[in-house]
């Protein structure tokens with residue numbers, strides 16, 4: 001029997017209750033994401049994209065349904081075990097970069113490896129290598145205030161991939177970037193998926209990302225409306241069976 005290398009969800013339901021008003025954020029969402037693909041979750045504001053990302057990454061639990069990553073049922077794990085799962089397997093990238101103002105680029109990336117218990121000098125070399133890979137080898141000693149938005153996002157990407165996660169989640173990674181930097185970050189995410197076999201999942205409205213994604217999931221009112229192959233790899237957009 002071969003090991004399951006996918007991230008799969010079945011019948012996800014999630015609602016929020018605020019002051020006794022219930023909002024159904026997700027209904028009957030099922031999908032399968034595969035290694036080496038950049039998948040995009042798109043749709044209008046409030047349709048449930050961030051909620052889906054949070055369930056797929058084990059940051060929160062569904063009311064009903066199941067999420068399995070590499071065969072592990074994330075919903076069956078307690079909070080500590082899900083934290084441990086994320087530490088080992090998941091990288092996260094956010095719209096606002098979430099960098100520490102006082103640390104330079106190298107220190108931002110190295111901090112992750114320190115946290116994972118990697119010896120300092122080994123971590124420093126690995127952090128420098130990854131910064132080189134994202135095109136920031138010569139800017140590794142600059143702090144966030146000295147970097148452009150696109151460079152900050154590349155530091156955030158380096159930080160997310162330095163521990164070689166099998167799952168990379170990005171929430172609106174290009175929405176604060178101009179066209180040149182948006183394209184650089186988009187291509188980088190795609191390259192990470194294709195080269196290292198990472199499952200890369202992005203939430204975005206950005207047409208640049210939609211055009212470069214291998215798989216596009218369109219959401220509306222908490223449901224998946226369309227699951228299609230992107231034009232980037234297959235030449236034309238086609239709807240998945």
Ligand SMILES: Nc1ncnc2c1ncn2[C@@H]1O[C@H](COP(=O)(O)OP(=O)(O)OP(=O)(O)O)[C@@H](O)[C@H]1O
Nearest residue numbers: 016017018023025044045046047048049050051052
């Ligand atoms: N913590 C929360 N408490 C209450 N309601 C929430 C919470 N998080 C999300 N919601 C509601 O759930 C629905 C889905 O929200 P979600 O943030 O997943 O959508 P989204 O597609 O990511 O939106 P956006 O593109 O604006 O970020 C919305 O109606 C939202 O108001």
